[in-house]
Amino acid sequence: MTIQILRSQINDYQTYTLADEEMTLLKALIKIKATQDATLTFTAGCRASVCGTCAVRVNGREVLSCAHKVRDGDMIEPLNYHPVLRDLKVDKQPAQKTLLNATAWLHRYQEAVLTHKDERFTERQTDCILCDACYSACPVFAVNPDFLGPFALTRAYRYSADKQESEVKSIVERVQHNGVWECTLCSGCTLVCPKGIDPKMDITMLRSLVVQHGYEDRTFAQMGFGTPDFGSEFGFDSNGEF
Template sequence: MVRGEESQAYNVELENVTLLSMLHHVKTKMDPTLTYSHGCRSGVCGSCAVRVNGREQLMCEYKPSDGDVIEPIRNARVIRDLVVDTSSIAYFNSCANAWSEGSREGCVSEEEASRIETQTDCILCGSCYSACPVYAVNPEFIGPFALTRVWRYVNDVREERSDGKMAAVQTNGIWDCTLCGACVPVCPQGIAPMQDIRMLRTKSAMLGYPDPTMNFGGGFDLGGWDF
């Protein structure tokens, strides 16, 4: 079953195929109006992310079962069927300066390269963005995918400009994350954005940025003593 704005059931007798192949069969043999996104068919481009039974998946990797419910990813405007507006990905990356702004030439040790290897594998599929509950209360949240990319660059010894990135993620960024971990199991690349956000918080504290979730104002009345 594919669900965009309305529900539609399809009975397809295909075995051991990916969800993308099954939807292609539906589109070419049963319903030419069915609309979905795909690109590389190899789990690299990230364009075919959807929700299956309430969990984010890549259509080119997922093997469907009877009764599966397929929906577009959340927190994005649905254009049609399973296609959503992904401009928010570029917008939040821009808010976070989540790219290289100048790097030094030179050799990088194996240990230094390993620090950013996992985060470099982000394919911007939007799965963590879809799973994140913060957008229900703060639609301007920079998001786990952009924050994990920020950690990739501020942790790169070749990067010459990281101060601006750290400043950019203080508002609607690392402190707005609830650290619920919903982004971790849905990442097809095995990235743990929650852990990267924790590390960005630690680095922020080392740079002198205050934690806005801590209440340092006011005082305490303990037996007549004012603090």
């Protein structure tokens, strides 16, 4: 089989030929580097979908190299909206800065009674491996590089929903600017998450939390009343709730 990989130096696709056997894309990349082209650059770690290092785009869709079975004709590219450092290796620092901007951590601990149900409530959100697949799939970054983005908002939501957090308000304040209201609810993030996390739902939950805290519901502002069809194009039913 042959696959094509976008090389940064030539800014073009390079074709590589592989044996026709079942293997993960990561295994294929390692083989290429070891036997065909030592200059091919990519990042990888655990091989078991948990270290978050090896996300790339295959045929336009974000995947973990270690969890994608490579197929004839696959086009491999680096993640979107990340500065490309070399070939498939991208700079994750700007994206990771969203965690800082969202203050996605436990602000102030309070002791609480927790149950198995509480654990399950944000179990999925804490499965996040920071692979940046969702960030790459988020169209908002095309127009707003300061957007907090899916993984930071999911993480902010996870802490806001923690009964041990006594300062939920601090999180609520941070996620409003370039945050929950800028999201178009397109589901791009949810579709590509290798851990089955649903950032779109988390953002929706954060929106209601924000409103509960007495802040303006900017859903409507975002929908742009008076500009017909704008809402529906972004996954909204503009007549639905109204």
